[in-house]
Amino acid sequence: MGGLKFDKWGYEVNTASDACISAINSFYHQVLSYGRERSAIMEALAHDRNCVLANVFAAHSHDSSDPSSVHVHLQDAKARLKQASKYEKAVFDAVSSLIAENRDDDVALELHSKLLEDFPRDLVSLKRAQILCFYMGRPDLSLNLVQKVLPQNxxxxxxxxxxxxxxxxxxxxxxxxxxxxxxxxxxxxxxxxxxxxxxxxxxxxxxxxxxxxxxxxxxxxxxxSSFMCTHNWWHVALCYLEGHSPMRKVLDVYDHCIWKELERNHAVPREVYLNALGLLLRVYLRGEIDIIEDRLKILAGCLTNQDLWYLEWHLDVLTVWALASTGEYGKGEDLLKGLRSRISKMSNKKRRVMQGGMLLAEAMYEYGKGNYSRALELLGPDFDANRCKAIGASDEQLDVFNEVWYVAMLNTGRAAEAIKVLESRTEKREGVPFMWRLLERAYSMLGRPEATAAREKAKHLEDTCFK
The missing domain is CATH 1.25.40 (Serine Threonine Protein Phosphatase 5, Tetratricopeptide repeat)
Known part of the structure; x- marks a missing residue:
């Protein structure tokens, strides 16, 4: 028997079960707080397996972890749409567009925007829409969405x-x-x-x-969640690294707060690997290869598992580098081949958006092999990692690829080109010792006297960042 209840936003849900609504509200909390217990949505279905809203959320929650159950939950929701509230129907349409096999991002965003116009207090739908914008590389659209619903929240x-x-x-x-x-x-x-x-x-x-x-x-x-916990620790480690704290502090965070997350049975490995790779690449670029060599080999060994491929472009790009840098050339080529195949099957519009990500993956493979000239050729003379946002990465996560570009220029003797971009970089963000060390190296390669000032600036920052 159906009934009418209200969720925490005050929107109508067709269920007679108070326990179902309570579980849905718990699910909302887990999503917004980045909690580990998103399985709360399955409790909602245990109390009312016919609830459209619970089935829709269950389908979305299992989209990557259990694709076979996605269809079942969506079909169960669709079969009862006639009895669903206007709110439930709007959520069904928006979520269905997100998990469609040939998803059209623009359509999915339009449906979420319409949902939020009608139901502006639904912050879980706002979160979904913002994540979509993130993978579209459109933070401007994300900002527009949150500003539209802010007056009601x-x-x-x-x-x-x-x-x-x-x-x-x-x-x-x-x-x-x-x-x-x-x-x-x-x-x-x-x-x-x-x-x-x-x-x-x-x-x-x-x-x-x-x-x-x-x-x-x-x-x-x-x-x-595994992502949020390790990602926050990744930021801590990166602050230690950029501020020239002792390397042991960086690696302590890696060992005890990022890698150790894999020991938790309910961790989501891909998210741990993403943060682990992003940190080790930064250390690698700073020339500390010997102290991370064993860690990187273990990590790359795990990433030969193809179950971890094609889940996120950002992860794939980093994985290609890790495989190449540890001599797993065959596996790296296999991953690149698969990425090229996926690009070829995209719509023309999506292919244009992702082409930069594909070139970045190929460049990272060459960089990992030590083919710096080829990596530079692929990145191009005016490379800007922020143009690759569609791989699903923040500005801070993307910045490591700018560092790859700088180091590759220096490794191929292109000091004059490196000086131009490094001087611009230090003007905008002057408190990073590593950038001044790169600038010092570039000046020294050309015998320019500015090397002394760059060295002194770097030394001052190294001595004072954490004082």
Whole structure:
């Protein structure tokens, strides 16, 4: 027997079960807090297997982990759509567009935008829409969405973390810091707001402040999903690295807070690997190859498992580098071949968007093999990693590929070209010692006297970042 209940947003759900609604609300909390217990949605179905909304969320939750169950849940929802509320139908349409086999991102975003116009308090749908924008490489659209629903959610938990991330991804760092701090006033344990504030502090080279803030916040991270927990620790490690803290601090974070996550049975491995790879590549570029060699070989060995391929472009790009840099050339070629095949099957519009990601993957393979000239040829003379946002990476995650470009230029003797981009980089973000060391190297290669000033600047930052 059907009935009418209201979820935490105050929107109608066709169910007679209070327990079903309670489980749906718990699921909302898990999504917005990046919790580990998103299986709460299955509890909703245990209480009412006919609930359209619960079936839709179950389908979306299993989209990557259990594709066979996706169809079952969607069909169960579709079979009862006539009895569903207007809200449930809108969610069904939006989610169905997201998990369609040949997804059209523009259609999915349009349906989510319409849903949020009609139901602006639904922050879970806002979160889904923002993630979609992230993979489209369109932080501007993400910002528009959150700004449209903000008037109806001005005192709501989690809204300001979402606002802050969109602001920082569009370069509005001061506004992002204000939004993140407002979110933390509402909920000090909002991990996405914590993460956004760390982004800002890190971008502004306030490394010591960022580490102190995040390590204090880490007391609340045990309940977070594998992605959020390891990603927040990745930011901590990156602040240590960019601020020239002792390498043991960076590797302690890798060993005990990122890699160790794999020991938790319910971890999602791909998300751990993404953060692990992103950190080791940064260390590798700083010439610390010997101290990470064993770690990288173990990591690359795990990534020969093709079950971890083609889940995320960002992960694939990093995996190609790891395989090549550890001598797994055959596996690296196989992964590249698969990526090329996937590109060829995309629509013309999607193929154009992802072409930069494909070239980046091929360049990272060549870089891993030590073919720096070929890597540079693939990246091009005007490379900017931010043009590759559609691989599903933030500005901070993408920046490592800019570093690859700088180092490749120096490794191939193109010091004059490197100086031009490195001088521009240090003007915009002058507090990173590694950039000054690269600039020193470039000046020295040409015998230019500016090498002394660059060396002194680097030394000063190295000595004071964490003082």
């Amino acid at each position: 001005e005192q709501e938990n989690y809204i300001y973390g979402m606002l802050a991330f969109s602001l920082l991804e569009t370069g509005r760092m001061a506004d992002a810091e204000k939004a993140a701090k407002k979110g933390l006033q509402i909920n000090r344990e909002d991990s996405w707001a914590q993460h956004a504030l760390c982004h800002v502090l890190q971008h502004e080279c306030r490394f010591k402040e960022a580490v102190g803030f995040m390590e204090e916040c880490s007391k609340s991270w045990n309940s977070l």
